[in-house]
Amino acid sequence: MPVEENAAITPPEAWDEIVVRVLKANRVKLITYVPDKVLAPLIKRLHGDGYFTVLCPAREEEAAGIVVGAYMAGWRGIVLMQTSGFASLPTVLASLAVPYQIPLLMMISERGTLGDHQLGQAIVCRTMRPILASLGIEHHAITRLDEVEFIVERMIKQAFATQAPAAMILSPLLTNK
Amino acid sequence: MPANQLWSANRDTAKIVNRSELTRRLVARLKHDEAVIGGIGHTNFDLWASGQRPQNFYMLGSMGLAVPIALGVALAQPQRRVFALEGDGSLLMQLGALGTTAMAAPKNLAIVVFDNGVYQITGSQPTLTSYRTDLVAMAKGAGLAQSAWAEDEAHFDELIDIALQGSGPWFFGARTDDQPPAGVTERDAAKIRGRFMQGIGAST
Numbered sequence: 001m002p003v004e005e006n007a008a009i010t011p012p013e014a015w016d017e018i019v020v021r022v023l024k025a026n027r028v029k030l031i032t033y034v035p036d037k038v039l040a041p042l043i044k045r046l047h048g049d050g051y052f053t054v055l056c057p058a059r060e061e062e063a064a065g066i067v068v069g070a071y072m073a074g075w076r077g078i079v080l081m082q083t084s085g086f087a088s089l090p091t092v093l094a095s096l097a098v099p100y101q102i103p104l105l106m107m108i109s110e111r112g113t114l115g116d117h118q119l120g121q122a123i124v125c126r127t128m129r130p131i132l133a134s135l136g137i138e139h140h141a142i143t144r145l146d147e148v149e150f151i152v153e154r155m156i157k158q159a160f161a162t163q164a165p166a167a168m169i170l171s172p173l174l175t176n177k
Numbered sequence: 178m179p180a181n182q183l184w185s186a187n188r189d190t191a192k193i194v195n196r197s198e199l200t201r202r203l204v205a206r207l208k209h210d211e212a213v214i215g216g217i218g219h220t221n222f223d224l225w226a227s228g229q230r231p232q233n234f235y236m237l238g239s240m241g242l243a244v245p246i247a248l249g250v251a252l253a254q255p256q257r258r259v260f261a262l263e264g265d266g267s268l269l270m271q272l273g274a275l276g277t278t279a280m281a282a283p284k285n286l287a288i289v290v291f292d293n294g295v296y297q298i299t300g301s302q303p304t305l306t307s308y309r310t311d312l313v314a315m316a317k318g319a320g321l322a323q324s325a326w327a328e329d330e331a332h333f334d335e336l337i338d339i340a341l342q343g344s345g346p347w348f349f350g351a352r353t354d355d356q357p358p359a360g361v362t363e364r365d366a367a368k369i370r371g372r373f374m375q376g377i378g379a380s381t
Contacts, residue, residue: 058273069249095238
């Protein structure tokens with residue numbers, strides 16, 4: 001079969017497909033999230049996959065607390081949120097995840113940059129990296145499809161190996177939103 | 178108490194009881210390594226003072242997260258019964274957690290709120306429950322049908338026994354007095370976490 005034809009039959013995995021595959025491979029089965037348009041395809045995919053327990057609480061703080069409790073009881077989990085939601089988390093990170101040495105995984109869709117028209121998002125966006133840096137939390141932005149697996153896989157493994165929180169930032173360069 | 182009266186006590190007539198005493202009564206009834214999450218401040222100080230069970234988790238910060246943390250434990254270990262102990266001020270910070278608990282509906286989770294009507298640890302400024310807010314009514318409104326005020330110590334014991342045998346989730350409120358806690362929790366977060374995880378046999 002000609003290569004071109006083969007490529008047409010199997011399109012490359014979308015970023016959200018890769019994330020789901022890597023979460024499963026690393027036994028991350030609890031998902032808590034506060035919704036976001038950029039995360040919507042990932043959230044839909046997770047809801048549709050019986051491997052995952054998926055909860056949408058009212059606030060990001062709750063979402064983090066649930067994952068922390070579940071980790072201490074033997075489950076791996078991740079919190080999905082957008083930039084503005086992350087801005088509600090510093091107290092929880094500074095008084096729970098960091099001092100208790102909890103591998104709290106976070107996936108944050110980066111809003112407020114690269115063309116976002118919402119002023120509130122744009123201003124709060126600038127607080128995200130300084131907060132992560134000042135708390136000493138490992139964080140990387142994912143900007144390209146070919147980086148998704150490497151970054152997500154490595155960050156999950158390191159978080160659990162070192163008992164430390166980790167923030168994966170989904171750049172508009174990746175999500176095209 | 179007759180079964181039909183177990184769930185009908187009223188905040189205005191509930192006896193004002195002592196938080197340390199209720200915490201000791203609760204802990205004394207735990208025979209199967211039940212997990213207990215103690216919320217920030219005097220709630221976890223009294224849990225600490227009741228005896229440092231390895232199945233206790235003490236929150237040194239993250240005000241309002243006792244219920245979400247307990248929910249996470251309850252989801253991950255459905256065979257273990259889990260208690261979240263919170264103060265009224267703490268719960269008021271994270272009321273959405275009541276709805277989340279109702280949605281997730283863990284059969285093994287009980288929430289206990291000690292309502293003294295004040296932020297006792299910061300100088301006893303009144304909380305919203307000193308005015309018109311009834312946390313048991315809010316829990317019912319959030320979808321936690323098995324919610325009740327404890328009328329007195331004996332009724333509190335009965336409610337805890339229900340949570341040790343039946344199918345949850347539950348929400349119990351107790352009016353508490355202005356007495357100081359019976360101790361102060363050791364402030365070593367990593368040790369608290371490690372001990373708790375060992376205590377409930379968790380590994381990830």
